[in-house]
Amino acid sequence: MTDLTPASTQPEEYPNADYRQLDASKLSEMMQRYIEVKQQYPHALLFFRVGDFFECFFQDAVIIARELELIQTTKAAGKEVGRVPMTGVPHEHVYRYSSTLLEKGYAVVICDQVEDAAIAAKEKRQVRREVTRVLTPGTLTDDNMLKGRQNNYLASVVIAGEHWGLAYADISTGEFLTTQSENLEHLTQELMRLQPSEVLFPVNAPDISKMLKPGENDNELPNCLPRCFCYSLRSQKSFSLGEARPRILEQFQLKSLEGIGCEHLPLSVRAAGGLLDYLEDTQKDHSISLQRPRTYTLSDYLILDHQSRRNLEITTTVRDNTLYGSLLWALDKTNTPMGSRALRRWLLQPLLDLKGIRARHDTIEEFINNHELRQDIQQLLRQIYDLERLTGRVGNNTANAKDLVSLADSLSKLPQLATLAEQGKSPYLKALQNIPQSLEKIAQKIINSLEESPPIALKEGGLIRSGVDANLDEMRSLAADDQQWIANLEVQERERTGIPTLKVGFNKTFGYYISISRGKAELAPDDYIRKQTLTNEERYITPELKEREVRILTAQEDLNQTEYDIFVKLRSEVSEYIDTIRNVSKAVAAIDVLCGLAEVAIRQSYCRPEMIEGRELKIVEGRHPVVEKLLPPGFFVPNTAQLGSREDQSENDELTPYSYPDLIILTGPNASGKSCYLRQIGLIQLMAQTGSFIPATSAKLSLCDRIFTRVGAVDDLATGQSTFMVEMNETANILNHASNKSLVLLDEIGRGTATFDGLSIAWSVAEYLATEIQAKTIFATHYHELNELASILDNVANYQVTVKELPDKIVFLHQVQPGGADKSYGIEAGRLAGLPDVVIQRARQVMRQIEQHSKIAIGLRKGIKKQNNKTASMEQLDIFETGE
Numbered sequence: 058m059t060d061l062t063p064a065s066t067q068p069e070e071y072p073n074a075d076y077r078q079l080d081a082s083k084l085s086e087m088m089q090r091y092i093e094v095k096q097q098y099p100h101a102l103l104f105f106r107v108g109d110f111f112e113c114f115f116q117d118a119v120i121i122a123r124e125l126e127l128i129q130t131t132k133a134a135g136k137e138v139g140r141v142p143m144t145g146v147p148h149e150h151v152y153r154y155s156s157t158l159l160e161k162g163y164a165v166v167i168c169d170q171v172e173d174a175a176i177a178a179k180e181k182r183q184v185r186r187e188v189t190r191v192l193t194p195g196t197l198t199d200d201n202m203l204k205g206r207q208n209n210y211l212a213s214v215v216i217a218g219e220h221w222g223l224a225y226a227d228i229s230t231g232e233f234l235t236t237q238s239e240n241l242e243h244l245t246q247e248l249m250r251l252q253p254s255e256v257l258f259p260v261n262a263p264d265i266s267k268m269l270k271p272g273e274n275d276n277e278l279p280n281c282l283p284r285c286f287c288y289s290l291r292s293q294k295s296f297s298l299g300e301a302r303p304r305i306l307e308q309f310q311l312k313s314l315e316g317i318g319c320e321h322l323p324l325s326v327r328a329a330g331g332l333l334d335y336l337e338d339t340q341k342d343h344s345i346s347l348q349r350p351r352t353y354t355l356s357d358y359l360i361l362d363h364q365s366r367r368n369l370e371i372t373t374t375v376r377d378n379t380l381y382g383s384l385l386w387a388l389d390k391t392n393t394p395m396g397s398r399a400l401r402r403w404l405l406q407p408l409l410d411l412k413g414i415r416a417r418h419d420t421i422e423e424f425i426n427n428h429e430l431r432q433d434i435q436q437l438l439r440q441i442y443d444l445e446r447l448t449g450r451v452g453n454n455t456a457n458a459k460d461l462v463s464l465a466d467s468l469s470k471l472p473q474l475a476t477l478a479e480q481g482k483s484p485y486l487k488a489l490q491n492i493p494q495s496l497e498k499i500a501q502k503i504i505n506s507l508e509e510s511p512p513i514a515l516k517e518g519g520l521i522r523s524g525v526d527a528n529l530d531e532m533r534s535l536a537a538d539d540q541q542w543i544a545n546l547e548v549q550e551r552e553r554t555g556i557p558t559l560k561v562g563f564n565k566t567f568g569y570y571i572s573i574s575r576g577k578a579e580l581a582p583d584d585y586i587r588k589q590t591l592t593n594e595e596r597y598i599t600p601e602l603k604e605r606e607v608r609i610l611t612a613q614e615d616l617n618q619t620e621y622d623i624f625v626k627l628r629s630e631v632s633e634y635i636d637t638i639r640n641v642s643k644a645v646a647a648i649d650v651l652c653g654l655a656e657v658a659i660r661q662s663y664c665r666p667e668m669i670e671g672r673e674l675k676i677v678e679g680r681h682p683v684v685e686k687l688l689p690p691g692f693f694v695p696n697t698a699q700l701g702s703r704e705d706q707s708e709n710d711e712l713t714p715y716s717y718p719d720l721i722i723l724t725g726p727n728a729s730g731k732s733c734y735l736r737q738i739g740l741i742q743l744m745a746q747t748g749s750f751i752p753a754t755s756a757k758l759s760l761c762d763r764i765f766t767r768v769g770a771v772d773d774l775a776t777g778q779s780t781f782m783v784e785m786n787e788t789a790n791i792l793n794h795a796s797n798k799s800l801v802l803l804d805e806i807g808r809g810t811a812t813f814d815g816l817s818i819a820w821s822v823a824e825y826l827a828t829e830i831q832a833k834t835i836f837a838t839h840y841h842e843l844n845e846l847a848s849i850l851d852n853v854a855n856y857q858v859t860v861k862e863l864p865d866k867i868v869f870l871h872q873v874q875p876g877g878a879d880k881s882y883g884i885e886a887g888r889l890a891g892l893p894d895v896v897i898q899r900a901r902q903v904m905r906q907i908e909q910h911s912k913i914a915i916g917l918r919k920g921i922k923k924q925n926n927k928t929a930s931m932e933q934l935d936i937f938e939t940g941e
């Protein structure tokens with residue numbers, strides 16, 4: 058039994074809303090069946106087919122009316138019971154409404170009529186209704202319920218102390234991965250990367266298998282599981298090693314888990330087993346065909362915590378959470394949904410191995426150098442449908458004939474793609490060169506078997522071409538004879554009766570009939586049996602016509618069934634190629650991504666970064682990939698960046714006379730472009746490790762193990778943390794995890810507290826990063842005092858974003874240049890914003906006083922004098938010495 062709990066199923070104040078309070082024996086027969094099903098799925102919303110509608114009753118009706126903003130009415134549920142709440146939706150829209158409910162974190166059960174209602178009516182009984190689908194946010198396969206350009210992940214988590222196992226799958230594409238690690242913080246980060254639609258979590262509590270909507274809290278959930286996801290609480294049993302291991306072995310026909318890399322990762326195995334159990338439980342007839350799980354390790358990829366991913370606006374913007382304005386938006390020039398999904402995955406999991414990155418860069422370079430090849434491939438890609446999801450539906454037995462035709466059309470394009478790929482040298486193109494011939498054959502078989510444009514319905518005929526099956530052809534020819542007989546009947550009877558307007562017609566209720574206008578009715582022969590009288594016509598049948606009708610209708614049913622059987626056989630034959638198609642789809646998706654990146658590189662004048670060993674970062678005339686696209690052409694001011702090399706500069710270095718520092722203190726007025734510069738360096742590093750070309754004229758980049766960003770925090774209202782606490786938490790995370798291979802981008806640390814506290818923290822954080830960690834760091838700040846660090850530590854340098862001061866305004870030049878800003882423009886900005894003159898005058902006066910007499914300033918001046926040998930250790934530097 059599957060229980061899936063939507064969150065608020067508290068009975069509300071509607072009469073008869075709680076079916077548990079009613080005497081079931083007094084309910085109508087239909088309502089009894091409703092409750093029977095509802096009891097099997099007490100926590101899901103139940104849509105129950107009644108004629109042309111799907112109806113919901115009792116508490117479900119109340120919830121659905123509220124969530125979908127539909128009108129709630131009532132329905133008679135039995136003489137002694139009276140009316141109960143009801144909400145209905147037209148049957149053809151049930152999946153559309155269901156997707157809205159799923160987005161809100163509910164599970165939906167579809168209970169459909171599974172026989173012809175007319176037959177049940179004839180036999181004077183209720184039509185048979187069965188559960189045909191259980192829909193949960195993480196188990197969707199239908200195209201119209203999924204986002205084409207995004208994966209839909211179902212995740213499964215097992216936690217044991219500080220260790221955890223995670224499995225996740227996209228049911229619609231078959232992708233299935235698992236990992237195990239320690240440190241619960243990493244689990245949180247991994248879930249945030251995946252953004253699963255649903256997370257399975259085993260619990261001991263009695264109300265297992267309930268579903269928590271996003272934002273809902275439950276004592277069963279440990280703190281490391283972010284509340285922004287939908288959780289299905291499951292029983293511990295299926296997550297035990299004893300059940301999980303054999304389940305995986307059986308499902309994938311394996312003897313051991315060694316081959317898939319998780320034999321010695323029990324938490325991975327348990328999470329994967331729990332996930333498979335859930336699919337079995339919810340998918341009913343739609344057996345899910347997942348790929349063998351692949352085991353991965355977090356440390357195989359560049360680590361980006363959620364905050365950094367958000368700050369860098371990789372897939373959505375911070376301000377309004379939209380794709381528009383994100384890095385993905387700027388880079389996505391893919392031609393297939395598979396490619397688009399792959400690009401999103403790549404950007405969220407940049408690589409850490411030089412070989413892999415160079416292979417991607419090589420491919421892009423080939424595409425840039427060979428326009429024709431790129432354009433021909435893109436042309437073909439545009440004709441390829443979503444192979445991954447089509448294959449997924451074949452595997453789940455939910456593909457219809459249109460799906461198979463689309464699949465075949467796409468597969469038949471692959472040989473041309475392979476021929477084109479032969480022109481290239483890169484490993485990505487090589488992977489496309491050998492398309493198994495079997496795929497061509499099965500595509501041809503589908504094309505030969507199915508009509509070119511078959512209907513979506515599978516049981517109403519019109520699917521299979523003639524010449525495919527001898528039996529079907531024979532049945533069709535017999536049926537055609539009968540049809541001809543009917544067609545002749547009209548001519549023949551007109552002659553016999555002498556009524557030129559006589560017609561032979563058909564309707565669903567009466568079947569075939571002969572129609573004569575009322576005025577001529579007396580001419581009807583004796584063997585005509587009157588069946589129906591309308592205003593202007595009489596309708597008759599004859600025994601012979603009825604006999605033919607039975608034959609025709611039975612033959613049509615048999616024909617439809619035979620076509621269906623042939624289709625199902627064909628679909629199951631195609632399902633044998635699922636793994637092969639999936640492998641090819643991956644290669645196609647990757648080529649699509651790389652063609653798209655080449656396209657962007659050409660249009661935006663990106664360059665290939667030179668990927669090197671060591672720690673150096675050197676970006677010449679770098680640009681922000683998104684801001685530059687949003688500004689008019691030529692408006693973006695490029696800037697250079699150099700970090701992380703202790704070697705001496707060569708004399709001819711065209712960049713700056715400065716050595717490559719580990720840490721840059723970046724100052725400049727508000728809105729001068731500090732944040733933009735910071736982010737552009739982070740994005741360029743991330744793009745390079747994703748395998749993309751970058752917005753710069755040239756670059757030398759070593760690998761970063763992590764990119765950290767800490768950019769202008771806002772209050773975290775959800776957890777009740779103040780701006781400053783959020784900032785300190787994030788800073789602590791950086792200081793605890795950064796290494797000298799990390800890129801750390803800090804924007805205005807210490808702003809959210811008293812100036813002295815803030816400055817002190819900013820100072821010590823910068824000092825710690827430069828001396829203890831030696832991470833490649835850019836530290837943007839309004840505290841000019843931090844510029845003094847550069848005179849003390851030789852791996853720190855000052856840069857500023859320049860402005861030009863005119864009498865009545867400041868002109869932003871957006872140029873990053875060596876040196877610290879010698880003054881703050883805060884007061885100036887206040888003046889331009891319209892603060893009263895007296896306030897501005899007073900502020901200037903106060904500032905002068907502070908600058909002359911502040912202990913910090915005096916301490917700094919004295920401290921620096923003492924430390925002019927530039928080898929200061931932290932203890933030696935006493936910047937807070939009392940001033941005279």
Ligand SMILES: Nc1ncnc2c1ncn2[C@@H]1O[C@H](COP(=O)(O)OP(=O)(O)OP(=O)(O)O)[C@@H](O)[C@H]1O
Nearest residue numbers: 692693694695726727728729730731732733734871
């Ligand atoms: N290199 C550049 N070329 C052209 N325009 C730029 C450049 N850098 C920044 N800008 C423009 O300036 C605006 C302000 O930049 P940004 O937010 O980076 O300033 P900031 O110095 O961080 O300001 P604050 O200190 O107030 O946070 C950006 O929205 C962008 O439009």
